Amino acid sequence: MSAQPTGDINQDQPRGDAGQDQPGGKVRQDQPRGDARQDQSRGDPRQDQSRGDPRQEQPRGDARREAASPDAGWARAGGPTPPGAGHRALPHPADLVVEAWAPTLPACLAQAVLGLVDTFADGAGVPASGRHQFALPAAPADEQLVALLNEVIFVVDVAAAVPVAARVSPDGDGGFAVELATAPVEAVPVVGPAPKAVALSGLRAEQTGTGWVCRALVDV
Amino acid sequence: MSTSTVTGQRIELVEETPYRWRIDRAGPMRVPGVVFASHRLLPELAGDQSLAQVVGVATLPGIVRAAYAMPDMHSGYGFPIGGVAATDIDEGGVVSPGGVGFDISCGVRLLLSDLSRADLAGQRLNRLMDALDRLIPRGLGRGAVWRLSRRDELDALLTGGSRYAVERGHGEPGDLAHCEDQGAVADADPAQVSERAMARGLGQVGSLGSGNHFLELQVVESVYDPALADAFGLTRGRVCVMIHCGSRGLGHQICSDHVQAMLRAMPRYGISVPDRQLACAPVTSPEGQRYLGAMAAAANYGRANRQLLTAATRTAFRRALGDAHSRLDLLYDVSHNLAKIETHTVDGRERRLCVHRKGATLALPPGHPGLPADLRPHGQPVLVPGSMGTASHVLAGVPGAEAFHSTCHGAGRLLSRHAAMRRIHGRTLREQLTAAGVAVRAASERGLAEEAPFAYKDVDEVVTTCERAGLARRVARLVPIGVVKG
Numbered sequence: 001m002s003a004q005p006t007g008d009i010n011q012d013q014p015r016g017d018a019g020q021d022q023p024g025g026k027v028r029q030d031q032p033r034g035d036a037r038q039d040q041s042r043g044d045p046r047q048d049q050s051r052g053d054p055r056q057e058q059p060r061g062d063a064r065r066e067a068a069s070p071d072a073g074w075a076r077a078g079g080p081t082p083p084g085a086g087h088r089a090l091p092h093p094a095d096l097v098v099e100a101w102a103p104t105l106p107a108c109l110a111q112a113v114l115g116l117v118d119t120f121a122d123g124a125g126v127p128a129s130g131r132h133q134f135a136l137p138a139a140p141a142d143e144q145l146v147a148l149l150n151e152v153i154f155v156v157d158v159a160a161a162v163p164v165a166a167r168v169s170p171d172g173d174g175g176f177a178v179e180l181a182t183a184p185v186e187a188v189p190v191v192g193p194a195p196k197a198v199a200l201s202g203l204r205a206e207q208t209g210t211g212w213v214c215r216a217l218v219d220v
Numbered sequence: 221m222s223t224s225t226v227t228g229q230r231i232e233l234v235e236e237t238p239y240r241w242r243i244d245r246a247g248p249m250r251v252p253g254v255v256f257a258s259h260r261l262l263p264e265l266a267g268d269q270s271l272a273q274v275v276g277v278a279t280l281p282g283i284v285r286a287a288y289a290m291p292d293m294h295s296g297y298g299f300p301i302g303g304v305a306a307t308d309i310d311e312g313g314v315v316s317p318g319g320v321g322f323d324i325s326c327g328v329r330l331l332l333s334d335l336s337r338a339d340l341a342g343q344r345l346n347r348l349m350d351a352l353d354r355l356i357p358r359g360l361g362r363g364a365v366w367r368l369s370r371r372d373e374l375d376a377l378l379t380g381g382s383r384y385a386v387e388r389g390h391g392e393p394g395d396l397a398h399c400e401d402q403g404a405v406a407d408a409d410p411a412q413v414s415e416r417a418m419a420r421g422l423g424q425v426g427s428l429g430s431g432n433h434f435l436e437l438q439v440v441e442s443v444y445d446p447a448l449a450d451a452f453g454l455t456r457g458r459v460c461v462m463i464h465c466g467s468r469g470l471g472h473q474i475c476s477d478h479v480q481a482m483l484r485a486m487p488r489y490g491i492s493v494p495d496r497q498l499a500c501a502p503v504t505s506p507e508g509q510r511y512l513g514a515m516a517a518a519a520n521y522g523r524a525n526r527q528l529l530t531a532a533t534r535t536a537f538r539r540a541l542g543d544a545h546s547r548l549d550l551l552y553d554v555s556h557n558l559a560k561i562e563t564h565t566v567d568g569r570e571r572r573l574c575v576h577r578k579g580a581t582l583a584l585p586p587g588h589p590g591l592p593a594d595l596r597p598h599g600q601p602v603l604v605p606g607s608m609g610t611a612s613h614v615l616a617g618v619p620g621a622e623a624f625h626s627t628c629h630g631a632g633r634l635l636s637r638h639a640a641m642r643r644i645h646g647r648t649l650r651e652q653l654t655a656a657g658v659a660v661r662a663a664s665e666r667g668l669a670e671e672a673p674f675a676y677k678d679v680d681e682v683v684t685t686c687e688r689a690g691l692a693r694r695v696a697r698l699v700p701i702g703v704v705k706g
Contacts, residue, residue: 089638090638091637092295093633095637096637154473158423158469185361191666192666193431194359196429197322197476199297199322201495201496217297220637
């Protein structure tokens with residue numbers, strides 16, 4: 001299956017305009033951009049989490065439970081995360097594994113978007129200036145996960161736009177409406193190789209006792 | 221006999237020679253597995269999925285002789301990276317997009333300058349590196365040498381490959397003779413390339429990308445076979461340029477699209493596979509033919525991509541060093557992710573095979589009609605990029621190589637990107653490379669750390685194993701003096 005665009009890739013919107021009513025932009029307001037952020041991302045790469053590494057026990061998301069998102073349904077890069085939700089990158093001999101978890105499938109899919117973006121860009125505090133909307137038709141959850149991540153890769157590759165926030169909403173018919181708030185690639189510190197494709201080996205999107213877990217192997 | 225246990229599955233490797241190991245047929249395997257590895261390289265396979273992936277490949281319909289693994293093998297998706305599998309087209313043999321890989325026609329070209337290392341003394345090397353830094357697009361969203369604006373231009377490129385690029389002024393006619401397939405794969409069918417793939421391809425013609433792709437200035441350091449080195453123009457001290465990249469987003473999208481199409485089609489053909497990334501269809505089926513048409517188009521894109529970067533490299537040489545030193549002759553351009561329709565003798569009779577090489581390089585022997593006249597007596601140059609800052613090699617194809625004229629494609633990854641980053645910071649690595657006389661122009665320091673030399677196997681051991689296993693002959697060893705990467 002593939003995602004079905006419901007809105008154009010809107011990379012040309014002026015910064016600080018349309019972005020004002022988007023979640024990435026709101027977070028940005030009290031976090032002035034500074035070069036220091038770039039230095040932090042180099043010195044403490046979040047992707048440096050792996051099995052056997054103590055840092056793996058503090059995956060992104062769970063450590064940020066303290067604040068609920070003021071933007072209903074939006075998951076933001078670097079933003080607060082609902083309890084029981086999060087994402088992380090795991091090592092693979094050649095490429096990357098993105099893992100996400102959340103109490104519900106749509107929340108888990110939104111975390112997967114942030115997990116994928118985290119592998120190559122530090123979108124924390126970067127204002128959104130564009131929006132990309134599309135539909136994920138009803139399908140098995142793992143197919144929806146692949147379609148979603150492929151859409152993110154497509155947006156990055158074609159529009160040079162980096163999602164800094166994602167909202168995944170049920171469409172009432174087994175599918176989802178997806179909104180990505182994006183920033184131009186030149187506005188986002190690049191911290192890793194760009195993702196190019198999602199492999200089907202080891203793909204996972206399944207319900208557990210406590211919610212949903214998604215896992216995908218990403219070619220870079 | 222040595223054994224290796226992979227994720228709970230016990231896989232026995234039978235030592236046939238110190239460089240050739242067999243995995244006997246068992247269960248659904250249609251052929252045995254054959255792993256070319258030295259005793260030193262073998263333990264490095266135990267920690268990943270690659271041996272289990274060799275077993276999985278051996279189950280593909282129509283596979284003949286063996287599922288082969290090169291000495292640089294490591295874990296991929298479905299297929300191992302460093303895998304070779306040939307299927308008999310006339311006996312239901314399949315083609316699998318996963319057997320080619322996402323980066324269709326990812327490959328290497330080597331350009332020979334008329335400079336020696338001494339010609340780049342003082343600030344001349346830095347001047348050249350600065351020019352390359354400005355002219356070689358790489359990394360995320362950094363554009364391309366040639367931004368196509370129209371679909372018909374991209375159609376022409378997908379059909380014409382390097383040939384189209386040269387016709388449009390991006391290169392010299394002499395560049396084509398030393399390209400695999402003279403720069404363009406036949407039977408490319410742009411109609412089988414989706415709109416999404418086209419959209420990804422329009423803005424990336426002439427760009428390195430990121431990951432392990434690079435452009436390096438190298439110097440011929442050692443010569444193993446003086447006669448072959450002389451025939452290839454690889455004199456000690458000569459400055460060369462190695463370009464390693466592929467078909468960018470377009471190739472990846474084609475792989476994704478056609479894996480999905482084949483997954484849907486497999487039940488119709490009664491095919492099941494142990495890993496969805498091994499999705500496949502008979503070569504002669506509509507799905508197989510559509511993939512091969514799209515794959516050929518991506519292969520042409522990959523070759524044109526390297527051609528555009530060649531043109532940009534010449535411009536950099538001219539700007540930094542003047543017209544007198546801008547000459548760069550192409551030694552060879554060869555893919556290491558591709559499926560090709562080839563004729564080989566198997567079990568005493570000639571057969572039409574679909575040979576998948578995923579992270580494995582074609583290595584045509586002396587006398588092969590696929591080689592240009594000046595290289596035919598010597599065999600095909602095989603370009604093996606090593607890990608950043610260590611060494612790369614030029615090998616030559618040899619007669620009687622077992623794995624359908626295939627050999628290794630690089631050092632082969634040993635550590636994950638995460639593990640590499642945990643061991644060294646990009647800035648430290650840059651300082652170490654600079655201290656070792658290697659000028660670095662990288663888009664990101666993290667990208668440098670991920671490609672640290674210790675993240676890869678010992679490329680010298682890999683190529684020596686290839687030689688001793690009878691897959692290729694070593695010709696020369698090249699060391700980097702400048703690295704340009706995403």
